[in-house]
Amino acid sequence: MSNENPKRALFAGFAEVAKALGHGHRLEILELLAQGERSVEALAERVGLPVANASQHLRIMRRAGLLASRRTASVSSTG
Numbered sequence: 001m002s003n004e005n006p007k008r009a010l011f012a013g014f015a016e017v018a019k020a021l022g023h024g025h026r027l028e029i030l031e032l033l034a035q036g037e038r039s040v041e042a043l044a045e046r047v048g049l050p051v052a053n054a055s056q057h058l059r060i061m062r063r064a065g066l067l068a069s070r071r072t073a074s075v076s077s078t079g
Contacts, residue, residue, distance in 0.1 A: 020064035025049060026057050033067065 020026060028047050032038060038046075044054035061067045 016064045017066065020061045020066055023057065025053075026061055029054065029057055030061065030066065 021030070025047055029043055032043060032046055040055050040058060041051055043058070044051045047054060049057075058067060058069070062069060
């Protein structure tokens with residue numbers, strides 16, 4: 001068992017989620033995904049970002065546990 005204080009671990013998790021929500025583009029992406037699953041390319045187009053930037057925003061939100069992703073034959077979808 002870890003010697004880390006359970007409250008610290010909880011607060012660290014909250015901070016990670018807050019950081020993931022702390023950017024306007026991420027909130028916009030999250031709002032779009034709340035309406036339905038979309039590809040990275042579709043999200044990037046709707047938000048007005050290069051695909052690489054949208055992908056980085058999605059990665060941050062996945063790490064914080066806000067999103068799940070899956071791969072299809074040719075497209076990666078998030079939702």
